[in-house]
Amino acid sequence: xxxxxxxxxxxxxxxxxxxxxxxxxxxxxxxxxxxxxxxxxxxxxxxxxxxxxxxxxxxxxxxxxxxxxxxxxxxxxxxxxxxxxxxxxxxxxxxxxxxxxxxxxxxxxxxxxxxxxxxxxxxxxxxxxxxxxxxxxxxxxxxxxxxxxxxxxxxxxxxxxxxxxxxxxxxxxxxxxxxxxxxxxxxxxxxxxxxxxxxxxxxxxxxxxxxxxxxxxxxxxxxxxxxxxxxxxxxxxxxxxxxxxxxxxxxxxxxxxxxxxxxxxxxxxxxxxxxxxxxxxxxxxxxxxxxxxxxxxxxxxxxxxxxxxxxxxxxxxxxxxxxxxxxxxxxxxxxxxxxxxxxxxxxxxxxxxxxxxxxxxxxxxxxxxxxxxxxxxxxxxxxxxxxxxxxxxxxxxxxxxxxxxxxxxxxxxxxxxxxxxxxxxxxxxxxxxxxxxxxxxxxxxxxxxxxxxxxxxxxxxxxxxxxxxxxxxxxxxxxxxxxxx
Amino acid sequence: xxxxxxxxxxxxxxxxxxxxxxxxxxxxxxxxxxxxxxxxxxxxxxxxxxxxxxxxxxxxxxxxxxxxxxxxxxxxxxxxxxxxxxxxxxxxxxxxxxxxxxxxxxxxxxxxxxxxxxxxxxxxxxxxxxxxxxxxxxxxxxxxxxxxxxxxxxxxxxxxxxxxxxxxxxxxxxxxxxxxxxxxxxxxxxxxxxxxxxxxxxxxxxxxxxxxxxxxxxxxxxxxxxxxxxxxxxxxxxxxxxxxxxxxxxxxxxxxxxxxxxxxxxxxxxxxxxxxxxxxxxxxxxxxxxxxxxxxxxxxxxxxxxxxxxxxxxxxxxxxxxxxxxxxxxxxxxxxxxxxxxxxxxxxxxxxxxxxxxxxxxxxxxxxxxxxxxxxxxxxxxxxxxxxxxxxxxxxxxxxxxxxxxxxxxxxxxxxxxxxxxxxxxxxxxxxxxxxxxxxxxxxxxxxxxxxxxxxxxxxxxxxxxxxxxxxxxxxxxxxxxxxxxxxxxxxxxxxxxxxxxxxxxxxxx
Numbered sequence: 003x004x005x006x007x008x009x010x011x012x013x014x015x016x017x018x019x020x021x022x023x024x025x026x027x028x029x030x031x032x033x034x035x036x037x038x039x040x041x042x043x044x045x046x047x048x049x050x051x052x053x054x055x056x057x058x059x060x061x062x063x064x065x066x067x068x069x070x071x072x073x074x075x076x077x078x079x080x081x082x083x084x085x086x087x088x089x090x091x092x093x094x095x096x097x098x099x100x101x102x103x104x105x106x107x108x109x110x111x112x113x114x115x116x117x118x119x120x121x122x123x124x125x126x127x128x129x130x131x132x133x134x135x136x137x138x139x140x141x142x143x144x145x146x147x148x149x150x151x152x153x154x155x156x157x158x159x160x161x162x163x164x165x166x167x168x169x170x171x172x173x174x175x176x177x178x179x180x181x182x183x184x185x186x187x188x189x190x191x192x193x194x195x196x197x198x199x200x201x202x203x204x205x206x207x208x209x210x211x212x213x214x215x216x217x218x219x220x221x222x223x224x225x226x227x228x229x230x231x232x233x234x235x236x237x238x239x240x241x242x243x244x245x246x247x248x249x250x251x252x253x254x255x256x257x258x259x260x261x262x263x264x265x266x267x268x269x270x271x272x273x274x275x276x277x278x279x280x281x282x283x284x285x286x287x288x289x290x291x292x293x294x295x296x297x298x299x300x301x302x303x304x305x306x307x308x309x310x311x312x313x314x315x316x317x318x319x320x321x322x323x324x325x326x327x328x329x330x331x332x333x334x335x336x337x338x339x340x341x342x343x344x345x346x347x348x349x350x351x352x353x354x355x356x357x358x359x360x361x362x363x364x365x366x367x368x369x370x371x372x373x374x375x376x377x378x379x380x381x382x383x384x385x386x387x388x389x390x391x392x393x394x395x396x397x398x399x400x401x402x403x404x405x406x407x408x409x410x411x412x413x414x415x416x417x418x419x420x421x422x423x424x425x426x427x428x429x430x431x432x433x434x435x436x437x438x439x440x441x442x443x444x445x446x447x448x449x450x451x452x453x454x455x456x457x458x459x460x461x462x463x464x465x466x467x468x469x470x471x472x473x474x475x476x477x478x479x480x481x482x483x484x485x486x487x
Numbered sequence: 488x489x490x491x492x493x494x495x496x497x498x499x500x501x502x503x504x505x506x507x508x509x510x511x512x513x514x515x516x517x518x519x520x521x522x523x524x525x526x527x528x529x530x531x532x533x534x535x536x537x538x539x540x541x542x543x544x545x546x547x548x549x550x551x552x553x554x555x556x557x558x559x560x561x562x563x564x565x566x567x568x569x570x571x572x573x574x575x576x577x578x579x580x581x582x583x584x585x586x587x588x589x590x591x592x593x594x595x596x597x598x599x600x601x602x603x604x605x606x607x608x609x610x611x612x613x614x615x616x617x618x619x620x621x622x623x624x625x626x627x628x629x630x631x632x633x634x635x636x637x638x639x640x641x642x643x644x645x646x647x648x649x650x651x652x653x654x655x656x657x658x659x660x661x662x663x664x665x666x667x668x669x670x671x672x673x674x675x676x677x678x679x680x681x682x683x684x685x686x687x688x689x690x691x692x693x694x695x696x697x698x699x700x701x702x703x704x705x706x707x708x709x710x711x712x713x714x715x716x717x718x719x720x721x722x723x724x725x726x727x728x729x730x731x732x733x734x735x736x737x738x739x740x741x742x743x744x745x746x747x748x749x750x751x752x753x754x755x756x757x758x759x760x761x762x763x764x765x766x767x768x769x770x771x772x773x774x775x776x777x778x779x780x781x782x783x784x785x786x787x788x789x790x791x792x793x794x795x796x797x798x799x800x801x802x803x804x805x806x807x808x809x810x811x812x813x814x815x816x817x818x819x820x821x822x823x824x825x826x827x828x829x830x831x832x833x834x835x836x837x838x839x840x841x842x843x844x845x846x847x848x849x850x851x852x853x854x855x856x857x858x859x860x861x862x863x864x865x866x867x868x869x870x871x872x873x874x875x876x877x878x879x880x881x882x883x884x885x886x887x888x889x890x891x892x893x894x895x896x897x898x899x900x901x902x903x904x905x906x907x908x909x910x911x912x913x914x915x916x917x918x919x920x921x922x923x924x925x926x927x928x929x930x931x932x933x934x935x936x937x938x939x940x941x942x943x944x945x946x947x948x949x950x951x952x953x954x955x956x957x958x959x960x961x962x963x964x965x966x967x968x969x970x971x972x973x974x975x976x977x978x979x980x981x982x983x984x985x986x987x988x989x990x991x992x993x994x995x996x997x
Contacts, residue, residue, distance in 0.1 A: 371599075390635065391628035400624075400668075404562060407672040415672070419665035426661055430638070430654060438642040438650050473559045480561065 010067035013060060013074040014126070016053040016082055017119045023049025024115035031108030039106045043097035043453070046111040050090045050118070057082045064485070070190060071129035076482040080333055081125035081260045088253040088340050089118045091457045095348035096245035098451035102356055103243070105151055114249065117143035121257035130179040130189040130218075133261055137175065137225075140257060141168050144250055148242040154357075160241025167224060167234045175221025181214030191268055212276045218265055219280060225258035228284045228318060229291040232311045236299075239307035244351030244358060247303065251310045251347065252340040259317060259336055267324050281322035282414060288315030289421045296428045302350055303361050305428060306343070309387060312425060313339050316402055319418050323405035330483035331401035334476060338394035338468055342386045345461030349380050352454055355446030363435055367443035370436040376450065377436045379462050386465040388429040389422050394468035401476065495539060496552050496568040496619050499578070502532050503585070503611035510605045518600045522593060525604035529586040532611065536582035543575050545968045548976065550621065550684070558625070564681050567621040572973040573754060573824055574618040576966060577747055580831045581618070583955070584743040585611045588736035590948050591839045595735065595846050596644060603644055606636035607736060614744050618751065623671045623681045627664065630748070634660055637737065637745065645732040652725075652732035659725040663712030670708030673701075674760075687759050691980055706761040706768070713757065716749030717805045719772075720779035730798035735842030738794070742801050743835035747827045750808045754820070758812070759980040766981065769813040773899075776813070777906045779806030784913035788920070793844070793851045796921055797837045800877065803910055804830045810907060811892035815981050819895020820974045821967055826888025828966070829959055833877040833885055836952040840870050843945055847938045853924050857931035863940045867926045869949045874922050876956045878914040884959035 011018065027042050027049075034041060057079055064075045093114060100106040120140025127133045145168065149161025179189060186194040198211060220231065227235040239247045266277050292312030299305040317339075320332040353369070353376060354361045370377040386393035399422065406415045435443075450458065468475055491498060506528030510521050543551060550569030558566045570578065589607060596603045613633025620626040634657050642653035671681070677695055678686045689695050697705070715722040726746075730738050758765050783802030790796040804826065811823025843866070845851050860867040876883035879890075889911055897904035930936055941949070959966065 385635065391631045396628075396631075403668070404672050404675070407669065407676050412669065412673065415669050416666070419669060420662065423658060423661045423665050427654065427658060430657065434642060434650050434654070437639065438653070473561075476559065476561060 006068070009063070009065070010072070012063065013065065013067040013072055014123075015056040015060065016086070017122045017126075019053045019056055020049060020115045020119045020122070023052070024112040024119070027108050027112045027115070034108070036106055039108060040097045040101065040453075042108045042111050043093055046115055047090055047093050049115060050086050050093070053118075054083065054086045057086070066128075070192070071132045072126050073128045073192075074126055075485040077263075077485050078126040078260070080479065080482040081256060081336075082122050084256045084337050084340055085118050085121045085125070085253045087337075088249060088256070088344060089114055091344045091348070091460060092245050092249040094453045094457035095248060095344070095351060096243075097453050099243065099245050099351050103151065103358075105243075110147070110150060113143040113147050116140075117147070117249070118253070121253055124257040125260040128191045128264065130182060130191065133264075134172070134176060134179060136257075137172060137261075140254055141172065141225075144246075144254060147246045148238060148250065150243055150246060154241075156241035157243065158241075160238045163234050164238045164242075171221045171224030171231070173221075174217050174224075178214045178217030178219075178221060181210055181217060185210045185214060191264060195268065215265065215277060216280065219262070222258045222262050222265075223284065226255045226262070226314045226317075227311050228314050229287040229311065232288070232291065232314075235311055236295075236304045236307040239310070240301060240303045240361075244303065244347050244354065247307075248344040248347030248351070251307070252343050255310075255314065256336045256340060259321075259332065262321065263329055263332065266321060267329060278322060278324075281318050282411075285315050285318035285322055285414060286417055288312065288318060289418050290315075293421045293424045293428075297424065299428070300363055301361050302354075302363050302366070302432070303347075305363065305432075306346060306350070309425065309428070310343060312421065313343070313387075316399060316418060316422075319406050319411070319414055320402040322414060323402070323409040323411055325405070325409065326480070326483045327408060328402075328405040330476070330479040331398075331405045333479040333482060334401050334472075335398035337475070337479075338386075338398040338465070341461050341464045341468070342383050342393075342395060345458060345465070346380065346383045346387065348454060348457055348461075349376060349383070352376075352448070352450060353380075353445045355444070355448070360444040360446065362443075363432060365443035365445045366432060366435045367439050367441050367445075368436070369443065369445050372442070372447050373445075379458050380436065381433050382462050382465065384429040384432055386469070388426040390426075392466065392469045394465040394472075397469055397472045397476075494554060495535070496554055496570065499532065499535050499539065499582075500568070500612055500615045500619055502535070503528060503608040503615070507605045507608040507612070510601060510608065513601065515601050521601050521604055522589070525589050525608060526586060528608060529582070529589055529611065532615075533582040533586055536579050539570075540575060540579055540969075543570075543572070543969060545572070545971065548972045553621075558622075562675065562681065564624045565622050566625060567682055567684075568619045569621045570619055571976070572969040572971070573751065575969060576824060576828050577618045577744070577751055578615055580747070580828050581611060581614045581744045584739055584831060584835050587835065587839065587948050587952065588739045588743075590944060591739065591842055592734065592736040593944060595842070598644065603640070603736075606639050607740075610636040610640070610740060614740075614748075617748055621683045623674070623683060623686075626683075627668060627671060630667075631661075631664055633745075637741070640737040640740075641729060641733045644734040645737070646734075647732070648728070649732045652728040655725045656729040659715055659718075659722070663715040666708045667712035670705050673705060673708075677701075683755070687980065690760055690762075702761055702764050703768075706757060706764040709752065709756050709760070710768075710772075713749040713752035716752070717746055717809060718749070718802065719809060720775055720782055720802065720806070723779070723783075723802050726802060727795055727798045730801070730838075731792065731794050735838060735845070738798075738838040738842070739835040742798075742838060743831035746801060746805055747831060750805065750812060750823065750827055753809070753812055754824070754977055758815075758977050762981045765813070766815070769815070772813050773810055773896075773903060776806045776809040777903065777910075779803065780810070780907060780910035781913070784910055784917060788913065788917040791852055791854065793841045793853055793921065793925070794838070796853075796917060797834060797841060800837075800914065800917065801830070801834055803914065804834065804877075807889055807892050807907065807910065810903065811888075811895055814892075814895035814899050814903075815978060816895050816898055817971075817974055817978060818891050818898070820977060821970050822888050822891025822893075822895055824970050824974070825959075825963065825966065826885075826892060829876070829884035829888050829956075832952060832955050832959065833873060836873045836949070836956070837877060839948060839952070840866075840873060843941070848934065853921060855932055856925040856935060858927065858929050859935060860926040862930060862936055863938060865941050865946070869941070869953065870926065871922065872953055873949075873956065874918045876960065878918045879911055882957075882960045884956045884963075886960060887963045 117140045120136045123136030145165040151157035186197045223231040296308035386395035389395045389399045553569035556566040616629030638657045780803045787799035808823045811819040879885040
């Protein structure tokens, strides 16, 4: 029986605030005419800001809560900030989008907030059951978000695919959890590790622990879309409303990686040698498959979807490197990736025009001259995704590969870097289309709404800030990684 | 002023970028103003470079005008700048060619003028940055960033197959830099530093242990990146495309400066950091260089397009440079550095000349011309001087470098010198044959009768080029003197590499 104390509540205060705001959004919605529902968006952003303030206070008092199921340390709080940032950016980018496409319902904002709550629980839990609950909360909300354009068959397809494959994946995860319980008699990661390491426990076959880890990895691999569990990604990302895709491709991925870091680089996995090769092989497969498939795409959303797969592969390189350095690099990369990928999808959402009719790459033709500001932002984001220096994308890769070289993963580093040259080809193709080809595409020439301008400013300034002055942020990731067991 | 004195290299590096930002703020319609700002800034950079050339002490070993500032704490990456004679000359070359490239594009760029000059100035910052950085990561940042303006210059303002050429250019270079980045990271893992000076000290003091295989792989990681940039045979296939499709200014900068980054990298990184491997692989590299010289010349000979001919001549000339570098003697290396500069001037000038002709006739095919000497005599005279300088006529700049290189090669092996000398003869063949077909004889094409001769702007460009060509040919001493110590240092590091049988420190410096 768990008794709740005030200290426990403080450690999940961000989640409480977000849930509260989500409920309030749904309460207010019926009283607002559709034309004024933008207010709900700003209100949700206020909620995210309040949650961030609460999280910032929690940094002062790290510790476990709720009978050891919650662990609010710098590691989990770092991820909480990634989720909150991603949520805020997506909220900024979706208000005018929903208005434009005539799907302006308050539930949208509530669902984004609730999904964020789920992710915060994923990052902040050390108990597998709690992690599973967080995973479910965030997944269910995102399934609905993916199908938010109810009258669009593509959006429906997206939601259905995401739901079916997602539930399949969580079943794998749960199966793994069951094995962990079977081997160790507990679902708490920290306790489980202790019991595995205790003397006299050699009777439990280590292969079972390995199997448990593989099963949980498969479940989470679906969420982060690493090859060969990536098949759903392009369809789902293409069909979902673009601001949702921006969210889907970053925050849940970061959450799943947080859990993967806890499981695969935590004490539990040190018993098993299977982890390293699991990560090595998935990294190579994911990077190669993602980048090669992206070369063939003609739809910008599918292109970005495959590129997102490749980026998950780079993160796996950092995980394979492991250690404090690898963990810090993974965290840096996830933050940088969230900034640039959200920026890219939000711009695509705007440029694609009403009903997202212009999502072919050719539709961006001539954009460099009709909408120079938009094109310049998109170019900066593409260069960052491709990993050119002075952008966050470069330093993210730099830290990842430094950790990899430090762990003597030279072969993996060379494969990843050469694949990233391939990626430059398709990112630059967008630049070619915007600046170097004749004619006009169907891309929207409407001016950027203010909320989106703020989001773009944050994302573009952010990638250059992290690219030029990464010192402080890198120190933060190293500090956060040091609390990671 | 005090700040300026201790940050001259920073000012030199970022002044063009400041100019680019200024242009970004100007209204799009103010094309005249944009050109003036671009020219003004690039001239100011040139003036500053000349000023530093004068201040530079030829008798002080090591880096000068150094600046050091930590940039990122962990891993320790620093903003470490400094120049020696080698980088000094290349910076001077960059600063000299950029205003000329701007002048050469004065009238021919009418499409998005603002962005064109913006990118050209941003490119100059990248190039100077490459030559001034003494931190491997900083170097890598400039090396990569510089690709983007060049990519746009080729891709937006280029000719018919511009997109193909731009993408090919950027991808080829990136494959090389990907390998180099792995090399840099590995080197950091072994030495714990990204600072070139620190790593060089550790290597010459043999405090770090690298296995033979690791050294070879590291050398190759750097060398391939540079060889692609040079470009050495067989990595040269991007070059004709990029040169031919680029606008005149792009070709000038590409041939004049960007190719030198490869040979600069070899001198700055490959030789001092991996002396033993450099010595072991030198015969192979020299043979590839000679193949490049002969192949480049032979292919240049049969080109129907003047710009392509000049492009392939670059492959041959850069072959000379690589040959000179891997002779490991003072004459050869000084010749190589001298040839780097003189090729920049001569080939830059040739591209400008071809560009002027293209502006008038919108074709570069040799067979479209003939007898131009009678219709545009001034132009023909300039073309002759510059062609002669490119083929290495004594008293013009090309001769000094090629002569020193062949002399250096002679010391290593007579065959090398003999084969390289064949390259000199071939250069005379393709350049003079082209000259004969374009300028001599009767006017074969009626369209050529009406083309106007040089205007004042073009005369200014060509007179300044010819002035430098003559100066470098007649009185090379001011340049060579500044190279003595840096060359001596390179040679010393090659000869006193780890695990090398005892050699007395040689007094090679003159």
